[in-house]
Amino acid sequence: MREAIDPWTFVIASYVIGVGATAVMVAMSLLSMRRAERRRDAARKR
C-alpha cells in the first residue's frame, strides 16, 4: 500500500529552507561588513 504524500509540502519546505538560509547568510555578511568598516573608520579618526 502506498502512503499518500503531498509533493507540494516538500517543494515549499525546500524553497523556504534554501531561500531563507541564503537570505540570512547575505544579511549577516553585509551586517558584519558594515560593522567592520565602521570600526575601521572609527579607528582612523581616533
Added chain:
Amino acid sequence: MHGFANPARFLRIARWLMPICLGGGGILVGVALGWGLFFAPAERLQGETVRIVYLHVPAAWLGMAGWMGIAGASFAELVWRHPLAAIAARACAVPGAVFTAVCLVTGSLWGRPAWGTWWVWDGRLTSMLVLLFLYFGWMALAQANEASDGGQGKAPAIFGLVGAVNIPIIHYSVIWWNSQHQAPSITMGKSAMSAEFLWPLLMATFGFTLVFAGVVLARMRAMLADQQAEARLRRKAMNKVDF
C-alpha cells in the same frame, strides 16, 4: 591575478563589484525560482517534486565550488604567498558550508517522496556529508590558527588542499558505485534535460553563483577592515607606550 594581491586595489574593485553580484544574483535567483515554481512543467515520473532541482543543483555546485575556492586560495597562499589568499579561503568557507547544508536538506526533502526515504548511505550522499564535516573542521582549524598564530600558520592551507580530494569523489560517486542518486544529467556541452527544465536551472545556478561571489566579497571586505582596524589600534597603542 597578482594585480589583485594588493588589498587597496582589491577593495576598489570589490566596492562596485559586490553590489552588482548581490543585486544581479538576487534578481536572477528570484526570476529562476519563480519560473521553476510556477511556470516550469511537472516531470512525467517525479511530478511536482522535480521543482526542488532548481535549489538542490545550484546548492550542490556551490558546496563543491566553495571548497575548490578554498583549495585554489590555499595553493596561492602556499606557492605565491598571496596576501589576500588566506582571507579569500576564509571568506569561501561559510557560504560553501551553507550551500552544502542546503544541498543535503533539499536532497533529503526530495528523497522522501521520490525514493521513499529521507536518507541512504550511498556514495553521493555520504561524500557530500563528508564535505560538510570537512568545512566544519576547516573553519575550526582556521579559527584556532587565527587565535594562536595570528593567521600565520599553514595548517588550514594544507588541509584545504588535501580536502579537495573529496570533490572528484563526490562527482564520480554515482559512476563508480551503485547509487540511489541519478547519474549526472548535465555534462560538458551535453544535457539529458529538456529545455523547459534546463533554462530555469541554468538561470538559478548562475544567479546563486553571483550571490555566492557577492557574499565572498562582502566577507573579504569585513576581514580586511577588521585587520586594518586592529593594525591601526595596535600602532596607536605602541605610540603611547613610553620605553
